Amino acid sequence: MMFDKTVAALSTPYGRGAIAMIRMTGSDAIKVASAVFRPKSGKKLCDIPSAKAVYGDFVFEGGVIDDGMLTLYRAPRSYTGEDMAELCCHGGVLVSSLVLRALADAGASYAEGGEFTKRAFINGKLRLTSAEAIMDIIDAESIGALKLAGGANRGLLSGEAEYLYNELRHLIAATYAYIDYPDEDMADVTTDELKERVKALADRAETLKNSYKTGSAVCEGVKTVIAGKTNVGKSSLLNMLTGEQTAIVTEIPGTTRDIVTGNVVCGQVKLRLSDTAGIRETDDTVEKIGVELAKKALSDAGLVLAVFDGSEKPRDDDLAFISELKKLAAPVIAVINKSDLSDGEGYDGIFENTVHISAKNKEGKEKITELVEKLFISGKIDYDKPHIINSRQYAAVSGFINSCRAALSALESGETQDTACFDLEDALSDIAGLDGTDVKEDIINEIFSKFCVGK
Numbered sequence: 001m002m003f004d005k006t007v008a009a010l011s012t013p014y015g016r017g018a019i020a021m022i023r024m025t026g027s028d029a030i031k032v033a034s035a036v037f038r039p040k041s042g043k044k045l046c047d048i049p050s051a052k053a054v055y056g057d058f059v060f061e062g063g064v065i066d067d068g069m070l071t072l073y074r075a076p077r078s079y080t081g082e083d084m085a086e087l088c089c090h091g092g093v094l095v096s097s098l099v100l101r102a103l104a105d106a107g108a109s110y111a112e113g114g115e116f117t118k119r120a121f122i123n124g125k126l127r128l129t130s131a132e133a134i135m136d137i138i139d140a141e142s143i144g145a146l147k148l149a150g151g152a153n154r155g156l157l158s159g160e161a162e163y164l165y166n167e168l169r170h171l172i173a174a175t176y177a178y179i180d181y182p183d184e185d186m187a188d189v190t191t192d193e194l195k196e197r198v199k200a201l202a203d204r205a206e207t208l209k210n211s212y213k214t215g216s217a218v219c220e221g222v223k224t225v226i227a228g229k230t231n232v233g234k235s236s237l238l239n240m241l242t243g244e245q246t247a248i249v250t251e252i253p254g255t256t257r258d259i260v261t262g263n264v265v266c267g268q269v270k271l272r273l274s275d276t277a278g279i280r281e282t283d284d285t286v287e288k289i290g291v292e293l294a295k296k297a298l299s300d301a302g303l304v305l306a307v308f309d310g311s312e313k314p315r316d317d318d319l320a321f322i323s324e325l326k327k328l329a330a331p332v333i334a335v336i337n338k339s340d341l342s343d344g345e346g347y348d349g350i351f352e353n354t355v356h357i358s359a360k361n362k363e364g365k366e367k368i369t370e371l372v373e374k375l376f377i378s379g380k381i382d383y384d385k386p387h388i389i390n391s392r393q394y395a396a397v398s399g400f401i402n403s404c405r406a407a408l409s410a411l412e413s414g415e416t417q418d419t420a421c422f423d424l425e426d427a428l429s430d431i432a433g434l435d436g437t438d439v440k441e442d443i444i445n446e447i448f449s450k451f452c453v454g455k
């Protein structure tokens, strides 16, 4: 597909730096670049070979404003599949903006966030999971996240999606025979064989689905709520984990009211932390709202760091909080704080996962990390295996499995192969969607809107 507009954007961060790179894509890229860049060799841009950097001057309103390099890539052998130009000037805020303005004056439009990668996807240069992985590579905060995203970018997830798609497509074709897929091999399948092969596909997809626990913990991060009574040291724990003075700490109970957030990488797992107001009965209007927010955060947490003051024995309000924690779906790590004051007796054996720490003395991060890794990473991560790394991919694979299982139960209850095929068609469309075939335009737009401009 050809896009009408030729678009340009600054691809390096906005600000002062050694160099700035401005990228342009579209059918007029070379024409527009000719108006802005003059090779020192005197050659015309149409005579410059692809993928070869040339030195020259940048021109703005008729005058030279800088010197630098230009590289051209001609369709279809470029990132986007279109004609592209990459212009590198000095990394000044003014000079890079003037080069961009000169390109706009010569006919380029400003690119939207993710427009280069979106064009690459629509022009068939990238599968959707690889496009998403590019964003994850940019956003990676740990080596693990980088390696998982790198695997998806190399096509590990695409390859698995393609396998499931092709297998199921052949199976449906064999079942429908020539009605819908006249081009396919017409081998018949018995109902038993169909059941066996659909089950094998669903089981294989289940392994992929299970990889989301690790993929999500490493790449997206776990929504982690720090909760407990007032003054137990929740904000001190947040500060210890982030290594910064993120939240205010005082000896006054009820210091924290709003939710205070911070990210931290614990071993291989990224925690998206929320420090919350201490849970207690209160008449203070503002604190009351804080306590409600804390309770709400607990109900949709992926992990709870439940903080207790180990310098005191558990009291009735602690026991009431413990029984609330037991009702949660999310795993809980009991963090028995203030180990510098006492051993924290009375808390062992209540929770499956308990650590004794001193947030004030910044002691105990390793113990928390160990438990977090135990909860979210099963053994060593195999980076050569495909992993699901975002909720969209998870939904697609879950949809595939559910539809396969629905087809199986239809067959089990004596329905015809034709009837089971309705569910199998749904499964096929889910797995096609995983890698970008048959994905609705608004979903595509949403995915690419999260990208930075210039990527």
Ligand SMILES: Nc1nc2c(ncn2[C@@H]2O[C@H](COP(=O)(O)OP(=O)(O)OP(=O)(O)O)[C@@H](O)[C@H]2O)c(=O)[nH]1
Binding pocket: 228, 229, 230, 231, 232, 233, 234, 235, 236, 237, 248, 249, 250, 251, 252, 253, 254, 255, 256, 257, 276, 277, 278, 279, 337, 338, 339, 340, 341, 357, 358, 359, 360, 361
């Ligand atoms: N001795 C000791 N004191 C601590 C420790 N952690 C926190 N404190 C103290 O306990 C008091 C409360 O700490 P915060 O971190 O503000 O507690 P909080 O749970 O966030 O309190 P609220 O926001 O009021 O609910 C402060 O005086 C801290 O210095 C610890 O490990 N040891």
Ligand SMILES: [Mg+2]
Binding pocket: 234, 235, 236, 247, 248, 249, 255, 256, 275, 276, 278
């Ligand atoms: Mg606090």
